[in-house]
Amino acid sequence: MTEKYNMPDTRGHFGPYGGIFVAETLMPPIQELNAAYQRYMVDPEFIAELDADLKYYVGRPSPLYHAERWSRELGGAQIYLKREDLNHTGAHKINNTIGQALLAKRMGKTRIIAETGAGQHGVATATIAARLGLECVIYMGAVDVVRQSLNVYRMKLLGATVVAVESGSKTLKDALNEALRDWVTNVDNTFYIIGTVAGPHPYPAMVRDFQAIIGREAKQQCLEQAGRLPDALVACVGGGSNAIGLFYPFIDDASVAMYGVEAAGDGVETGRHSAPLCAGRPGVLHGNRTYLMEDDDGEIIETHSISAGLDYPGVGPEHAWLKDTGRAQYVNITDTEALEGFYALTRMEGIIPALESSHAMAYTMKLAPTMSKDKIIIVNLSGRGDKDMQTMAQREGIML
């Protein structure tokens, strides 16, 4: 690559993807948000406050951990885990919620809303809202409220109002619809913290910029610990925020392969999955053009994944672009394979990963043995598995 990667354009386009596809009432707040984002992302005071929060409140930098035993067992490339699971609140989500909440504060907004699937983004948002003394309303699909009840309780403890969304498929996409409706109604005092690299511009770029600290740290840590750049990056992709956070600082490093791992659910061939990049086609949903799971009439179809955080019919527009240009490759992992990844990491390294991250682990188990022992893979361990204990115990027939 000779030219430096410089996406999106000023109107938020990644090639044909991204953009601003919203109802007119949302245009003014989006323009207001975009102006604030452009201004504060280069404001030394804002950056200093954000950096301090990330260091002292979140606990950054998160370690890059050489999983030696697991690497040896798999017999191929050396596996390094980027430990986002060690962040305050247990996942990468807080990198972004702190950034957006600080923006909200500067913009004079007093009320925060967010959508959540697995509940990690909801918890991260409720956490920062509590710390900043902001009113917080979290929208969550009614199905997810049941399967992630622990996180619902955490959000309530933190003072947030959790609204169970009963419309549509009652999962993440419906929570997003409901949050957009709330925003349209309360635009004057409300800041919508989107948790992933989707939504209308500037969200995909802004969330990426807040998450890019993952890749920046990983790059520096890899150079320090291994003396060179990694050969491959692996991360799970639902909306794609942890993946883009890891990938982005490496995009211009052509020698670094990138693998985004989508959720294949029961298997891509069954149609019961959440893998729009692998098996969907371009369309428009939630403010941007990207790959979607839809039927021939353009209606969004229900997705399936064992992990609530990957159960989404769209994906960030930048991933669509990276797929089309071939810069990143997108693969998929079934529920069953993800469980193998979950158990492998738990038993080989004593680290219990989130079911979302387990997809990345499972793909790493396939990829590592195909590479020689002097190669390096960085896998984003985007979240910890505490929130999934109930789901896992239930699968094993154990009542907690």
Next chain:
Amino acid sequence: MSRLTGKFAELAKTGRKALIPFITAGDPNPDFTLPMMHAMVAAGVDIIELGVPFSDPMADGPVIQRASERALAHKMSLRKVLALVAEFRKTDQQTPVVLMGYVNPIEAMGYENFANAAQQADIDGVLTVDLPPDEAEECVAMLKARGIDPIFLLAPNSSDERIKLMDVAGSGYIYYVSLKGVTGAGHLNTADVETKLQQIRASTRLPIAIGFGVKDAETAKTVANLGDGVVVGSALISKIEAHQDDLATAQQQIVELLAAMRQAMDS
């Protein structure tokens, strides 16, 4: 002159305002819609907005969202809505019909395929909630080339810059969303609408239809005095929802409400 432009010109001559009902095509089932359209015309409406159901209607409130869900349960689709309008045109060549919906079903069909099919079905206007002019260049060009009016929304918080943008990109009429919120929400503030309409009229000569929050004959009359047309949606769909088991009653109540609005607006 397009059918829509002609309609507003004709109304202006007699000092009347357009009554524009919105129903979702295929709600509660596909057989209900066509006779309902004809009955609404008989009740004195001027333009029909026909909702194309979408799985994720982000800008709509619960009433229209449920209407979408009922229609989709009967496999209603953009193609079937186009076929429905073609059927309507067999006996009504006068009443303008505007499709209102979200962009993804149009994307799935392809802009050019859709524009051709819409022309074939003799559609007059297309209002795509989540396709602002900033992203609509290609779609607008395809529609305009076929004599179909692209209709855009303006909101209480729209700037002069946005108003001018709609004036250039849109034709037929502008749909003014009278309140910040989703369809079917709250009560509109007449004074606020009046002030905003003055601002809009300073930048465009397109007729302005006002929607969101029109519930009865009284609000219809009030709103009619402010703009060039009145859109009523959730209030009609609520009647369909309430009488799903007795659709003759639903149709009758819708006709009665529209007739009352017509009378109030003309008095």
